[in-house]
Amino acid sequence: MSGAGGSTGSRRPDADTPPWLRPAPSGPTFADFADGEHARLARVGLRLYPHERPDRLVLALPDGAEQVWPLEELRLVPGQADPEAFVLTSMSDPLARLYLGKGPLAARISAHAPALHAGAAPPPPRRRLLKWGGAALASVALIIFVLVPVMADQLARFLPPEGERALGDATFEQIRKVLDQSGIGPVRICETGKGREALDAMLARLAPEVDDLPYPVRLSVLDHDLINAFTLPGGRIILFRGLIEAADSPDEVAAVLAHEIGHAVYRDPTRDALRTAGSIGVLGLLLGDFAGGTVVLFLANSLINAQYSQAAETRADEYAHILLKEAGVSPAALGRMFVRLRDEYGDASGFVAHFASHPTLAERIAASEAAAEGVTGTEPVLGARQWQALSGICSPLPPNLAPVPGKLLGSDMK
Amino acid sequence: MGTLADLEISCTGKRGALFALALKTGGLSVLTAGLYRFWMKTRLRRYLWSSIRIGGVPLEYTGNPWEKLLGFLFAVVVLAFYIGVVNLLLMFFSFSLFQTNAIAYALSFIGVLPLLFFARYRARRYVLARTRWRGIRFGLEPGAWGYAWRAALHWLATILTLGLLWPRKAFYLEKYLTDRTFFGDARLRQGGSWTMLLGAMLHLYIGVYGSAAVIGLAVWLNRPQWLLWLLLTLPWALFGLAYWRAHSFRLLTSHKQIGTESEAAALSSSARGRKILGIYLGGYLLTVLVVLAGIFAFFFVIGFVIGGMLNMDGLLKALNVANGETGSPSPGAADKLRVATIVLYGVLTYFASFLLWNAARTSFVTLPMIRHFAESTRLTGPLALNRIRQRARDEFAEAEGFADALDVGAAL
Numbered sequence: 001m002s003g004a005g006g007s008t009g010s011r012r013p014d015a016d017t018p019p020w021l022r023p024a025p026s027g028p029t030f031a032d033f034a035d036g037e038h039a040r041l042a043r044v045g046l047r048l049y050p051h052e053r054p055d056r057l058v059l060a061l062p063d064g065a066e067q068v069w070p071l072e073e074l075r076l077v078p079g080q081a082d083p084e085a086f087v088l089t090s091m092s093d094p095l096a097r098l099y100l101g102k103g104p105l106a107a108r109i110s111a112h113a114p115a116l117h118a119g120a121a122p123p124p125p126r127r128r129l130l131k132w133g134g135a136a137l138a139s140v141a142l143i144i145f146v147l148v149p150v151m152a153d154q155l156a157r158f159l160p161p162e163g164e165r166a167l168g169d170a171t172f173e174q175i176r177k178v179l180d181q182s183g184i185g186p187v188r189i190c191e192t193g194k195g196r197e198a199l200d201a202m203l204a205r206l207a208p209e210v211d212d213l214p215y216p217v218r219l220s221v222l223d224h225d226l227i228n229a230f231t232l233p234g235g236r237i238i239l240f241r242g243l244i245e246a247a248d249s250p251d252e253v254a255a256v257l258a259h260e261i262g263h264a265v266y267r268d269p270t271r272d273a274l275r276t277a278g279s280i281g282v283l284g285l286l287l288g289d290f291a292g293g294t295v296v297l298f299l300a301n302s303l304i305n306a307q308y309s310q311a312a313e314t315r316a317d318e319y320a321h322i323l324l325k326e327a328g329v330s331p332a333a334l335g336r337m338f339v340r341l342r343d344e345y346g347d348a349s350g351f352v353a354h355f356a357s358h359p360t361l362a363e364r365i366a367a368s369e370a371a372a373e374g375v376t377g378t379e380p381v382l383g384a385r386q387w388q389a390l391s392g393i394c395s396p397l398p399p400n401l402a403p404v405p406g407k408l409l410g411s412d413m414k
Numbered sequence: 415m416g417t418l419a420d421l422e423i424s425c426t427g428k429r430g431a432l433f434a435l436a437l438k439t440g441g442l443s444v445l446t447a448g449l450y451r452f453w454m455k456t457r458l459r460r461y462l463w464s465s466i467r468i469g470g471v472p473l474e475y476t477g478n479p480w481e482k483l484l485g486f487l488f489a490v491v492v493l494a495f496y497i498g499v500v501n502l503l504l505m506f507f508s509f510s511l512f513q514t515n516a517i518a519y520a521l522s523f524i525g526v527l528p529l530l531f532f533a534r535y536r537a538r539r540y541v542l543a544r545t546r547w548r549g550i551r552f553g554l555e556p557g558a559w560g561y562a563w564r565a566a567l568h569w570l571a572t573i574l575t576l577g578l579l580w581p582r583k584a585f586y587l588e589k590y591l592t593d594r595t596f597f598g599d600a601r602l603r604q605g606g607s608w609t610m611l612l613g614a615m616l617h618l619y620i621g622v623y624g625s626a627a628v629i630g631l632a633v634w635l636n637r638p639q640w641l642l643w644l645l646l647t648l649p650w651a652l653f654g655l656a657y658w659r660a661h662s663f664r665l666l667t668s669h670k671q672i673g674t675e676s677e678a679a680a681l682s683s684s685a686r687g688r689k690i691l692g693i694y695l696g697g698y699l700l701t702v703l704v705v706l707a708g709i710f711a712f713f714f715v716i717g718f719v720i721g722g723m724l725n726m727d728g729l730l731k732a733l734n735v736a737n738g739e740t741g742s743p744s745p746g747a748a749d750k751l752r753v754a755t756i757v758l759y760g761v762l763t764y765f766a767s768f769l770l771w772n773a774a775r776t777s778f779v780t781l782p783m784i785r786h787f788a789e790s791t792r793l794t795g796p797l798a799l800n801r802i803r804q805r806a807r808d809e810f811a812e813a814e815g816f817a818d819a820l821d822v823g824a825a826l
Binding site for chain 2: 274
């Protein structure tokens with residue numbers, strides 16, 4: 001039987017080079033052959049018949065037997081690290097390996113074997129790919145759109161108020177970081193003295209006491225262009241500077257605020273945050289770790305552009321109507337805000353996109369007008385001066401006039 | 415003409431070629447939102463496996479990217495439920511009981527640990543089933559859950575003893591794996607005992623416990639100047655790590671056997687700690703240099719292009735003129751374009767350095783490490799191998815899906 005592999009015990013200079021990588025001498029060519037059944041190598045003599053029919057490579061085994069490999073069935077084993085390696089197999093005998101090495105015979109085989117690089121791998125299993133791809137999509141969809149929402153709705157009822165507040169605070173910081181575009185730090189909270197007072201006055205007029213909430217409403221304005229407002233768990237409501245700038249009157253800001261208080265009362269943000277917590281890991285699973293950062297982006301985005309159900313929006317609207325009426329502000333302001341933003345800014349901004357694409361926007365505008373019917377003796381929620389102050393809440397102040405950061409309305413409302 | 419001579423193991427991989435391959439396939443993975451990673455892994459493994467030659471015959475990796483994709487989809491079906499529901503419940507309890515999400519993250523990690531061990535075993539089973547040498551398949555017996563609970567208990571014991579039982583964990587987990595590993599129809603055996611690894615841990619014990627003692631004493635007795643001792647103990651710990659890798663490999667490998675008691679092939683290794691330390695230091699230095707050079711080049715090439723674009727007003731004006739419009743663009747539009755460009759630049763730089771880091775580490779750390787372990791190992795009594803026959807193909811449709819989805823052993 002032939003030697004196993006390269007070393008023959010002696011210490012010749014080429015002892016480390018296996019026989020199949022040494023330059024082939026002229027005359028008959030030999031190579032190491034693994035038959036795919038035994039773990040031993042056989043030294044075989046090779047003869048190439050490229051012009052006879054059938055064209056073939058004949059392997060002369062040590063025991064005198066011969067193996068015939070038709071040239072069209074020869075395949076190179078791909079991806080060899082060693083540029084000198086030339087490892088062959090045959091479609092008729094796919095487990096067998098012939099360790100030949102580059103040389104005159106390898107060059108002649110390359111010239112005459114037609115499908116050397118065709119690859120021996122089976123074609124992609126289309127049906128199973130479709131089946132499992134479909135199953136993966138279905139299972140992810142089932143979990144994200146059915147199981148997690150149902151569980152989140154149930155769990156949100158049992159989350160204690162302190163837990164809700166902690167959840168809201170954690171997400172608030174994350175959102176401020178994500179929204180930042182300057183790379184300097186989290187987006188600034190606007191606290192300019194008179195503006196803050198105007199904001200507090202608006203909230204006090206609107207909801208002197210919110211009995212429906214186990215915690216005070218905490219209201220902040222973020223220095224950002226977005227025309228949007230959103231609510232986080234634990235009664236944290238955030239208005240963007242862009243929204244205040246886009247509003248025509250303080251009543252419109254108050255209407256949006258009342259709507260957001262409605263979401264807080266019905267705990268919509270808590271449900272949404274729990275839903276996101278369940279979905280986020282599943283999405284991370286799909287994308288793999290190289291997209292780790294995008295998951296956080298998605299989290300923040302889904303909270304800002306929270307897509308509450310139609311029922312939740314209607315509920316929050318109805319709550320806002322009552323709140324506005326009780327405060328002596330016309331509920332029609334809510335509808336006006338929707339209409340104006342849609343007309344003025346088109347569908348581009350997130351806020352408008354959300355409301356404008358809603359099929360029942362017309363109904364909601366009508367509902368706010370209906371709620372306003374018969375309401376008399378309404379007064380603007382803020383005076384002209386206060387409205388001016390609120391509009392400038394994000395303008396910088398000289399340091400001696402700067403308010404103490406972190407002073408939120410909620411603490412005044414206890 | 416049989417031979418009793420030992421088989422040498424060599425490594426023919428080239429760092430430059432591997433770097434190019436890793437960079438190219440990594441780039442395609444990023445461009446395809448991670449989908450190409452199954453092809454990337456296949457091609458990198460083919461390269462690395464074929465670079466290892468035992469007795470002149472290269473290893474062969476026969477894994478197929480499609481089966482990896484299928485395995486991943488299968489893992490998603492199973493894991494999506496676990497991860498979605500468990501994450502939600504943990505988040506709920508963490509916030510309602512502790513008002514923080516740190517607990518949820520910790521619990522979530524602990525909860526997923528047994529699954530990680532499970533996934534690691536299954537991934538190894540897949541990789542061995544797709545590895546051949548002399549045309550003969552390797553294989554690993556089923557036994558992932560047995561591995562998972564053993565690994566969990568060994569880790570627990572290791573943590574409770576502050577790392578003292580690390581060698582015991584290393585030995586028994588390696589023994590569990592080796593004793594279930596086959597080459598063809600022959601089973602491998604892991605001999606030796608866990609106490610033989612204690613010596614390999616010596617320098618790591620000294621370095622780590624020494625550093626802990628220095629910090630503890632300096633804080634306790636309020637002698638900050640004692641912290642200077644860390645200049646001795648921390649490098650010692652680093653050397654200890656390299657020494658442990660070399661000598662635990664050497665001892666474990668030299669106690670592996672295959673075949674019958676009377677006629678067995680065995681491995682013997684002479685891996686060296688100082689060599690491993692050199693590969694760590696040199697390899698990571700080179701990796702960092704490559705990443706820095708890459709970022710630098712990227713900064714200049716792309717930076718100039720974007721730098722030109724930062725003059726957005728000019729650009730927008732040019733566009734307006736080209737469109738036959740007149741007048742200045744609104745300042746808002748220029749601002750938005752500027753911000754978008756900077757964000758794009760940041761994202762591109764992030765992916766470029768991520769790619770360079772992975773490619774450089776694979777070729778400057780992983781490959782030299784494989785080379786050293788290969789070249790310091792030899793196979794004795796190779797005649798015993800000649801009796802070994804082929805084993806049946808392990809279809810194993812799940813491939814390494816779990817490990818891939820959970821990011822364990824998802825590297826090579």
